[in-house]
Amino acid sequence: MKRRDFFKTATVAGLATFLKPEDALSAGLSSSKAPAVKTDMVAVMGGEPEEMLLVALKEMGGIGKFVKKGQKVVIKPNIGWDRKPELAANTNPDLIAALVKQCKIAGASQIIVFDHTCHDWKKSYTNSGIEAAVLKAGGKMVPGNDESYYAEVDLPHGVNLKKTKIHKSLLECDVWFNVPILKHHGGAKNTISMKNLMGIVWDRGFFHRNDLHQCIADTATFYKKPALNIVDAYRIMKSNGPQGKSEADVVTLKSLIMSPDYVAVDTAAMKMFSQVQPTDIKDVRYIDLAEKLKVGTQNLEKLNVKKIKL
Amino acid sequence: MRFLKNIRIVLSLLFFIPIFLFFIDFSGIVPLHLHALLMFQWIPALLSLNMVIIGVLLILSLLFGRIYCSTLCPLGVLQDILSWKSRLFRKRKKKLRFHHSKPLNVLRYSILATTVLLFVFGSSFLVIQLDPYSIFGRMASQLFQPLVILANNGLASIVNGMGNYSLYQVEQNSFVPVAFGISLFFFILVGIMSWFRGRLFCNTICPVGSTLGLLSKVSFFHISIQESSCTHCGLCEKSCKSECIDSKAMKVDDSRCVSCFNCISSCKNGSVKYNIRFKPKAEIPSQTPSNNSRRTFLLTSGAVISTLALAETKKLTGKKDNILSRKPVMPPGAGNLEHFNTHCTGCQLCVTKCPMDVLKPAALQYGISGIMQPHLEFSTEVFCTYDCNICSTVCPTQALNHLTMDDKKLIQIGVAQFRKDMCVVFTDETDCGACSEHCPTQAVHMIDYKNGLTIPEVTEDICIGCGACESICPVKPYKAIYIEGNVTQIKAKKPKEAKVFDKVIDDFGF
16 A cells, blocks of 8 residues: 555656646646647546546646536446456546546535446445545445436437436536546447446446447437546456456556547547457447437547647 | 343344344345354254254253254244234233143144155255244345335435435345245234244244254253242243143143243242253153154154145146246256255245345245245346355355355356347347346357347357346347256356457557
8 A cells, every 4th residue: 555655646746847836736727727729639648547637637728627616526437347447347446536536626516426337336336446446535426226316318319219317416417527448348349438328327228129329329419418538548458348357358558538529539549449459440330320410520630639648 | 040031032132133134134234154143043954964053953952942942043032022022012911921721732743744754755845934944034035124125215215315325225126926925924824823822833833843842851951840839820821932831730841841931030939940850760651652652643644644745746846847938047056956956945045145136036936845945037137246156155054055256156057048039139230239248258249240240149168147148138028048047057167268468559549
């Protein structure tokens, strides 16, 4: 524990010298420091989860641009599986903890973290390491295991999915962050930011019965968009996803991609993933379908993308 | 000697309260190792042939009489509580209300003989239905736990509304009509009997009580009334919940006495004693012959009844294969069907402890003998967790042999059967893969189909039958993939690991 703490301190201290001293810890609370040209996407490589998050947030204009004092924040990681962090089945707990801390610094009144898990929710919350990390950082874990926690929402732009039940904490919050992990997926081919939305809905069986890809794209039309999609690619799962069998399925890329655009962030993540496991992005059909529904763009050339290596 | 009753009460609560909490706990707060307390139950100890425990229980019974009934047996203690509570609803004068009654020997020994003979001939039907510990377990799991969950959910919705999530909603899915009906029947039966007549159930129906009654006739210590000082006031008789004291004749029927010591505490002048048994030699020959003839009669009649019952059982189990399209899936560690069916008493401990609630008491899946024995019933996101061996850890009868976590992950309890013509990838030509997504070993994996679609395929020798695939298959009402139970559980092959990716990626790729 002590060694880990040392590294954390060292990382933050290192950043403090690397960035401007006054906004090192908060990664730029005030939006006045935002760059003149709007950044659409940031990709960071080569750091620890917390340091990559801080760098990316700073490029995006600082946490204060997204979270205002007194706001209720929801963070939606992937906590689908009863797996330890090393198996890359769930979002990295250090990343979630760092994001909770940032929201705290920005003055959030409440930070809720939840997922509609696939495995036993309590075991998933515990063994993913996310529950402990969130509680320590000052956030709150909320269950998603019961239909009573969900309320029906219309999706007027949806094609197959016209309405669905979405977790109430998300409906009631002021701002939310979608924090998926980059993984291979037996059914949807890959799971990134849009596939992570299946954890905010109650009835997933409907998705599988009514064209999975279309329903995923339909969910992305949900009116309340996340402030940011933060793709955890510190460890990725290259095969046997989404659960994985062993650490042989895991590749450590030490990366993070951040964008408010679902389609753009999934496109970028697919390109990164394809370097490890060549995959035709056309087979990840929900990306195309979501673009057709004007959820976002696959054309990264058009966007102002910042790539940072640490 | 009045301290004896207090010791009995303290001891009984020391066992009863943890066992009760262990059964009704749905959240896993009560520590798992409490299952060790259940080792001291007679039927589980006998079925698992745990010689040490059997020896200890035997010595205790031969020394002190039926203290199992008054301290260790949760159903016995539950009856005491009910019987005691019933006093609150009586008029003051009637609080000491029992009076001596004759033993219902024909009934109790017939039930005992039938139970034993049926078991010897291979049907555990009556052992399962009449083991007092298991009757208690079923009441706890089918009646008490749902009430606790109901209360929890009510409280949870209140505190959740206030933004507190220390309590959470729990799904009520333990309800199985047959199991509920049987549990309720026994609850009413035991409840009425104990409310009005104390330990009548233990002394007429319970086969363990009848057996221990035979032992307590010769136990080293027993209750006796000191003739010289007895005033025939009848207080001991009125306080005897076994109704086995005849205060006029100053006789105690040892076979029905459960060593509760209420009589000792009730006696105003200390005439009721718990003493070493002194048996005048003259009495023995006069008693034995009559007993023998009676027993012979009972055993023969019992044998006739049980043979008839057995024949009936065979007939019904014979139908099993025709009625049910698939073989039941036994919990991991069951070994094979015969072992499981003859060792499990259907106490529902594994059912209440299963964190996924996939274990359910069987109706007729195992035939009539196996009503109440657990089987796996898959429903949406309810399946056997890969990293879990709780059922095989807590089983008190060794119907489920303990599996280490590594062993559990390789025990094949059934095999997935994929029906391509029902799969949405085939019927709708859309991606799905929910089954493969949930498969922990990737025995169910996706292979290329057409137009970039992938379709499931099953590698049977690495499938462990956990049912994750069946639980999540979106096809209704009959699933496109389901688990066929193994009659004999075997070891599955270890799933092959993926090829390690060893190149270094230092480009974003876009």
